[in-house]
Amino acid sequence: MVFLMEENDRLLQPASQEERRRYYREEWDVKDIPEFISNSIIKREFGFDHMGRGPNDRYRVFRSMDLLRKFLRYRAPFAAYSSVAFYNKPRRREGWIKSELVFDVDAKDIPIRECGCAGVCEICLEQAREIVCNIMDTLKGDLGLKNIHVIYSGRGYHLRVFDEEVMGLDSDVRGQIVQYIIGAEVPRNEYAQDGITYKLEHFTIPFGYPKVFTERTKYAILHLKDHMLIDDINPKLLKDAIKNQEILHEDKWGMFKGKIGPQRYQRLIKSIAYLNMGLVDAKVSIDLKRILRLPSSLHSMVSMKCMEVKNIEKFNPLRDAVPRFVYERKV
Amino acid sequence: MVAVAFINPFSEEGRQIVRELGDLNSVYEENGNLIDLVIHSRSQDIADDESIPHNLIELALKRLEWYIRKKNNPDFDYKKYSYLYNPQITRFDVIAFYLLAQAISVKFGPNSRESRAMAECQGKIMESRIGELSIRDKKHLLNTILGSMLVGDVKWTIFADLLSSRKIRLSDLVMDQGSIILDEEEFTESFQDKLENRDPHKMYELLIGDHIKELILNKMIMQKTEDYITEVYKKSQRKVEPNPILLDLADGISEVLSKTYVSYGYHGTADENMEASPFNNDVFPPCVKTVLEGIKSGGRNDAIILFLTPFLSYARLYPDVFRRNITLKISDVDPQLEAVEKEILPLIYEAAERCSPPLFEDQPQEKVNINAKMGFGMHSDIELKHEGETTWYTPMGCEKVKLHLPSLCKPDETCKKIGNPLSYYIRRLNDIKYHKTDLKD
Ligand code: SF4
Ligand SMILES: [Zn+2]
Numbered sequence A: 001m002v003f004l005m006e007e008n009d010r011l012l013q014p015a016s017q018e019e020r021r022r023y024y025r026e027e028w029d030v031k032d033i034p035e036f037i038s039n040s041i042i043k044r045e046f047g048f049d050h051m052g053r054g055p056n057d058r059y060r061v062f063r064s065m066d067l068l069r070k071f072l073r074y075r076a077p078f079a080a081y082s083s084v085a086f087y088n089k090p091r092r093r094e095g096w097i098k099s100e101l102v103f104d105v106d107a108k109d110i111p112i113r114e115c116g117c118a119g120v121c122e123i124c125l126e127q128a129r130e131i132v133c134n135i136m137d138t139l140k141g142d143l144g145l146k147n148i149h150v151i152y153s154g155r156g157y158h159l160r161v162f163d164e165e166v167m168g169l170d171s172d173v174r175g176q177i178v179q180y181i182i183g184a185e186v187p188r189n190e191y192a193q194d195g196i197t198y199k200l201e202h203f204t205i206p207f208g209y210p211k212v213f214t215e216r217t218k219y220a221i222l223h224l225k226d227h228m229l230i231d232d233i234n235p236k237l238l239k240d241a242i243k244n245q246e247i248l249h250e251d252k253w254g255m256f257k258g259k260i261g262p263q264r265y266q267r268l269i270k271s272i273a274y275l276n277m278g279l280v281d282a283k284v285s286i287d288l289k290r291i292l293r294l295p296s297s298l299h300s301m302v303s304m305k306c307m308e309v310k311n312i313e314k315f316n317p318l319r320d321a322v323p324r325f326v327y328e329r330k331v
Numbered sequence B: 001m002v003a004v005a006f007i008n009p010f011s012e013e014g015r016q017i018v019r020e021l022g023d024l025n026s027v028y029e030e031n032g033n034l035i036d037l038v039i040h041s042r043s044q045d046i047a048d049d050e051s052i053p054h055n056l057i058e059l060a061l062k063r064l065e066w067y068i069r070k071k072n073n074p075d076f077d078y079k080k081y082s083y084l085y086n087p088q089i090t091r092f093d094v095i096a097f098y099l100l101a102q103a104i105s106v107k108f109g110p111n112s113r114e115s116r117a118m119a120e121c122q123g124k125i126m127e128s129r130i131g132e133l134s135i136r137d138k139k140h141l142l143n144t145i146l147g148s149m150l151v152g153d154v155k156w157t158i159f160a161d162l163l164s165s166r167k168i169r170l171s172d173l174v175m176d177q178g179s180i181i182l183d184e185e186e187f188t189e190s191f192q193d194k195l196e197n198r199d200p201h202k203m204y205e206l207l208i209g210d211h212i213k214e215l216i217l218n219k220m221i222m223q224k225t226e227d228y229i230t231e232v233y234k235k236s237q238r239k240v241e242p243n244p245i246l247l248d249l250a251d252g253i254s255e256v257l258s259k260t261y262v263s264y265g266y267h268g269t270a271d272e273n274m275e276a277s278p279f280n281n282d283v284f285p286p287c288v289k290t291v292l293e294g295i296k297s298g299g300r301n302d303a304i305i306l307f308l309t310p311f312l313s314y315a316r317l318y319p320d321v322f323r324r325n326i327t328l329k330i331s332d333v334d335p336q337l338e339a340v341e342k343e344i345l346p347l348i349y350e351a352a353e354r355c356s357p358p359l360f361e362d363q364p365q366e367k368v369n370i371n372a373k374m375g376f377g378m379h380s381d382i383e384l385k386h387e388g389e390t391t392w393y394t395p396m397g398c399e400k401v402k403l404h405l406p407s408l409c410k411p412d413e414t415c416k417k418i419g420n421p422l423s424y425y426i427r428r429l430n431d432i433k434y435h436k437t438d439l440k441d
Helices: A002-010 A017-027 A065-075 A122-141 A171-182 A208-222 A235-243 A245-249 A253-260 A262-276 A282-286 B012-019 B024-028 B032-039 B056-072 B078-085 B087-108 B113-132 B135-149 B156-164 B184-195 B200-207 B209-238 B244-258 B286-292 B300-317 B338-354 B366-373 B398-404 B421-440
Strands: A046-049 A057-060 A079-083 A085-089 A094-099 A101-106 A148-152 A156-161 A190-193 A196-199 A291-293 A307-309
Touching (some): A079 A085, A101 A122, A101 A171, A122 A171, A122 A208, A156 A291, A171 A282, A171 B156, A208 A262, A245 A253, A253 A262, A282 B398, B024 B056, B024 B244, B032 B087, B056 B078, B056 B087, B087 B113, B087 B244, B135 B209, B156 B209, B286 B338, B286 B421, B300 B338, B300 B398, B338 B366
Antiparallel strands (some): A101 A156, A148 A156
């Protein structure tokens, strides 16, 4: 018990300038930068935050990995970023060629957070990981995307997609992809054929967007806790939804809806659709010129490594992304 | 059998018809075959000579007129336009289509409201025509046309343009591993295991069936119409003088599009004939009210420049922009720029001032962007001589707001009925107007 307390005191604290220096000198290796950056380094813009006041040293370019290595070693920045965009003239952010398709899942912004903590903690980081897995399934199964890299960002995850056919898409299409994969809209429940209208609830349709919506909604409902305050869901409705969570474990949606009542059910899923908007930060996905934290760099606010995750199923940031200097801190 | 070009003017058959036209001057000549066909179309109303097109130019204008009337009043009397539903009109109709598209290209260019109206008109005509076909003809045409446009495994990414312009929504498509499922066999193969005890045929018919095919075809042709207008526009830029026949037709098009057709015995939607009038801040939508109070956190610049500026300028000067299909410049409605200087800019500046940090304090150059969004180019002062260097941005729709500036959108009851903050404003203004008349009664 005592040991754990100490452990927590060490973790997730800001890194001092001395710690940053040590990190980049002793622990960091230029080889930790993923290939998807190194093989396109001359096309990307880099940005740095030296003082912890935001990335205002922008428009940087590096002609080789070695120059980037020297820069990071020597400057040990508070934070390092690179563009999702590829440019012909990265120094001026001109001559846009294409941009990675990215999704940003931040543990502290998850709409239905079990922990309710102020920053990030083990619980919401685990939730973020689950959400990333769910989104990956949709990106692969529905949209057929294959070249997806997962990055632990320090406080959540970045999904970075490199399939050529999506790298040229504009913001509007990216916005629609976001809405699709997070279930931001209640699917229609009336379908007509030859003048007759049939009612089909989302959970009776096991494919396409209704399926995605059903999965996200299930995830949300199963994470509801009675202390939560949610727009349009009054305490009674929240209580009833929680009381019937068991039923959803077995996917008995019809029964769940019956218990809640049809009108209240509509209200519930509408609010959840609205909350789902917060699963990823849409602004990041639609911004073609965004800069994202550089994998292998240090997230100095929380003293965590930003790093590529090879096996998201087994990843545990508090085990795998904590730099050595943190363990050597005196409590 | 119904001709493919009746639905798709871009088909090989359609292009062939145009090639055979020959002399462009003939489009003004009285066309006996056309008149004959019109008069003998099923249930055509011939009481009034005005409703019969006598040549191809008149036919072209009638097409648009049909669209505008239908848009303003879904219950209007089709009998005056029955010939548009007659498959035999195809060879005249295709020429009329190309005349319209070319006239719009040379006079108004792509991305104009006229070009959008043209694409929408084509979409509606197609939809109505397909609706009148027998099930057999319909299936046959859908499959033939789609079959020639979409070959092999169709990835959703080929619809990037349609998704971008929101003609199609990603959630309308049923996809498996990136491929769009249109075919019943494919559907059954992909999803059979998941369907459990549901009837695959029924599920296919309801969720995909002809209506998704029709939707895709319809939107593809609308997109092709816009692309065609762009293409002609680019070519016409190289020529010195456009053909006077097309310019004449363009004037006719403006006239048709600007007419508001009064419909009798029908109330019309509340937001018809909205006139420009001073602001009524009380009935601004929640998102606008939020920005007017000043933005304290992220999205400040976009909220003021991309969102508020177009909203306020249109709300004040051209509130029914979405109902009328005409591109206007600010000076068309505010020639002395008085409303701009005395009403619109002050409101924008006040909102900018209330932000933290105040917008112009750290980024005074952003004033230029505000001017640009109103069509006055990238200059620090608003001057008539610069008008037109940039376009007057139309207000963002709710969906865009929710994505780009989610913190602004706090929907209330009225929001459920609208798709654009501007429609919200007009709706509420009308509520007040009609309420007042009630009181007088
Ligand atoms: S729904 Fe539309 S009008 Fe209403 S607050 Fe949101 S953006 Fe504004
Ligand atoms: Zn937490």
